[in-house]
Amino acid sequence: MEKNSIPPKLSQLDFKISRWMYIYGKPVLRYFLALIFIWFGYLKIVGASPANDIITATVFWFDPDSFIPILGVWEVLIGLLLCFRKLVRLAILLLVFQIPGTFLPLFILPEVAFKEFPLQLSMEGQYIIKNLLIIGAAIVVGGNIREREFVNKKIKSSDAES
Secondary structure (H helix, E strand, O other): OOOOOOOHHHHHHHHHHHHHHHHHHHHHHHHHHHHHHHHHHHHHHOOOOOOHHHHHHHOOOOOHHHHHHHHHHHHHHHHHHHOOHHHHHHHHHHHHHHHHHHOHHHHHOHHHHEEEOOOEEOHHHHHHHOHHHHHHHHHHHHHOOOHHHHHHOOOOOOOOOO
C-alpha cells in the first residue's frame, strides 16, 4: 500500500458519501437557505424576531411597526422563491437588496455589534457576521443555475481539482 493511499473499503465508503453530497448538496443548501429566510422573515412578520430591537435602532428613520413586517415579507418571499429552481434568479436579486442592510449595525451601532472592536463580537455581532455564510450559500445556489451549461463548456469551479 502506498504511503498516502486510502484502504479500499474506506475509499469505497468515502466515494459513496462524497457522491451523495455531490448529488444532493446544492439542493439541500438551497432548501435550507430558503428555510432560514422563511423562518426569520415569519418571525419579523409576527413581531417575534430577536432582531427587532437591533433593526429598530439601526434603521431608526423608518417606523419599525411598518418596516419590520415589510422586511419579513421580503425575506419570506426570498425563501419561497428559493424553493423553485426557475425562480432562484429573482430570489438572488431580492437578496442582493436585502443583505447589505444586515451589515449596517456594524457601522451604525458598533457598540452593540462588538464587545471589543474589531475582533470580539457580541452575540448580535455574531448574528450579523453569519450573513457572510448566507452570502456564500447564495453564491453557490446562484452559480448552480447554469451548471449544465458550464459543465458542457468545461468551465470549472475555482476550487476544482485539475
